[in-house]
Amino acid sequence: MMMNHIKLKHLLSVAIAGLCLAGIQSCKKSDENVMVNRNHYVIPDSLLKVIRMDSVKKGVMVNSVELTGQVDFNQDKVINLFPMISGIIQDIHVMLGDYVTEGEVLGVIKSPEMAQYSSDFQNAQSNLNLALLTMEKTVDMYHRGLASKTDSLGAAVALIQAKAEMVRVQRVAKINGDSQSGEYVVKSPISGYIVQKQVNNEQVIRTDNGGQLFTISDLKEVWIWANVYESNVDNVHLGDVVEVSTLSKPDRIFNGKIDKLMQMMDPASKAMKIRISIPNPEYSLKPQMFANARVVNSGTIQALYIPSSSLIFENSQYYVLVYSGKGIADIRRVYPISAYGNKTYLSAGVEKGERIVTSQALQIYSELNN
Numbered sequence: 001m002m003m004n005h006i007k008l009k010h011l012l013s014v015a016i017a018g019l020c021l022a023g024i025q026s027c028k029k030s031d032e033n034v035m036v037n038r039n040h041y042v043i044p045d046s047l048l049k050v051i052r053m054d055s056v057k058k059g060v061m062v063n064s065v066e067l068t069g070q071v072d073f074n075q076d077k078v079i080n081l082f083p084m085i086s087g088i089i090q091d092i093h094v095m096l097g098d099y100v101t102e103g104e105v106l107g108v109i110k111s112p113e114m115a116q117y118s119s120d121f122q123n124a125q126s127n128l129n130l131a132l133l134t135m136e137k138t139v140d141m142y143h144r145g146l147a148s149k150t151d152s153l154g155a156a157v158a159l160i161q162a163k164a165e166m167v168r169v170q171r172v173a174k175i176n177g178d179s180q181s182g183e184y185v186v187k188s189p190i191s192g193y194i195v196q197k198q199v200n201n202e203q204v205i206r207t208d209n210g211g212q213l214f215t216i217s218d219l220k221e222v223w224i225w226a227n228v229y230e231s232n233v234d235n236v237h238l239g240d241v242v243e244v245s246t247l248s249k250p251d252r253i254f255n256g257k258i259d260k261l262m263q264m265m266d267p268a269s270k271a272m273k274i275r276i277s278i279p280n281p282e283y284s285l286k287p288q289m290f291a292n293a294r295v296v297n298s299g300t301i302q303a304l305y306i307p308s309s310s311l312i313f314e315n316s317q318y319y320v321l322v323y324s325g326k327g328i329a330d331i332r333r334v335y336p337i338s339a340y341g342n343k344t345y346l347s348a349g350v351e352k353g354e355r356i357v358t359s360q361a362l363q364i365y366s367e368l369n370n
Contacts, residue, residue, distance in 0.1 A: 041367045043327040052359040053323055054307050056350045061303040062340040064296050065235045069226030069276070071246075071289040073195065077218040084175070085184050086206045087111025089199050089213070096197045100188045106214055109184040109205065117173050124162070124169040131155075131162035192218040195287070219287075222280045224256070226293045227271035236261070236295050242276045243294045246285065254278050254285060258295070296340065303337065303345040310358040311336070311344060312365050321357040321364055322350065329357055331368055 043051070092107040094100060138155035141147035196215035199205060205213070224244060228236050238261055244254040256278030265272050276293060278285060285291075311334070312319040318336055321329040334349030350356065357364060 041364075041370070043329060043364060045327070047360065047364075048327060050360070051357055051364075053355050054310070054358050056304055056306055056352050056354045056356060058302055058304050058352050060298055061301045061305075061338055061345045062296060062298050062343070063235060063338055064294050064340045065228075065232045067226040067228060067232075067274075067293040067295060069224045069291050069293050071285050071287050071291055072223045072225055073217045073219070073287050074221045074223050074277070077190070077192070077221065078195075079189050079192075079216045080212040081106070081186065081189075081214045081216070082212050083109070083205045083207050085109060085111045085113040087113065087184065087204075089186070089203055089205055090201055092199065092201050094194055094197070094214075096194055098194050099192070100194060100216065101191045102188060104188045105185055106188055107186045107199070107201075109186065111184055114184050117169075120169045121173055124166045128159075128162040128166045131159040135159045186213060188214075188216055190216060190218055192216045217287075219283050219285075220279070220281055222278055222285050222287065224276040224278060224285075224291050224293060226274050226276060226291075227266075227269055228274055229271050230265065233272055235297070236274060237297060241296045242278075243296060244276065244278060244285075245292050246289050248289070249284060252284075254280075303347070304350065304352060305343045305345045306334075306350070306356055307358045308339060308342050308344045310356050310361055312361055319365065320350065321361050321368075323355040323357055329364055329368070331365065 087109040088111075089107050089109050091105075094104075094106055100106065135155040135158070138147050138152050142149065142152040193216065194214055195217045196212070198211055199213045224242075236258060238258055240258045242256045242258060244256060245252065246254075256276045258274050259277045260275035262273040262275075306320065310320050312321075318334050320332050320334050322332045323329045332349055335347045336344050337347045338345040
């Protein structure tokens, strides 16, 4: 009897211990659920009023290639002025960087060659006048029987020769400035900027030294030479639109087009040169400036895209916050494949029409990760 009482007491103790343990576990589990609910972040109404959202869209993917290059003159609109004659140059009033207009005098060359051209012109003029008088008299004498037909023909030939010589001398004079004062006037053939100046007043110049006097360029249109590496060669095409920015004006975009592909790889840089033509009416782009060029071309591939401002980058991965309503946002990993402007194109991670957070995303992301 005593033994049965002891066993009953032991079993009762075990049962009570089991109940207590179950109760403790039940309490612990209940506490854990409360902790999960307490940590589930709900976006406050005050924040919901100021954050921006957008929907996932689908459209034609725009490809862009980032290149570096350098601004250069438009060589089709650059004039090198070489000396046509030898002599001493004087009366230079323009400096490097000055803007000159078409026909503006840049300097005057005093030369014995010009004196000879003036003498040749005067002689040709005198010979022509004499040939005209001789022709008139010979024809008159021929009609009165005082000169033969041979004399008349000879006078006509002399007149033709005198006219031909006069034309030759006039052409030579025109090529050499068409001056009768013995001076060669150097004039600008186009309007533009003096980008090179190789002479000074009282300098002796010669036609056989191969050096130019001035270089004038119309900078209203410039070229940009950019390098395309092998991995991007197939992504650039003749006529592609290019957006250009510079260090001096990083927020301004200059629009141009690819107008030449060199079709060969440079052995030193291992890159293919392309030429971008850009209007420059305000002269904002200056030769030798470094430039960033973005080549833009549209294909036929459809892809999902989101605003680039919605992307969150962490641990070499990209995420967005997908909003499901009532202040609830979920973290979703996405896979970008291309970007253009404020659009980032994705291969996976979200569905068309889903709402995503585009402002204060990093703040909400941090709260969700706490």
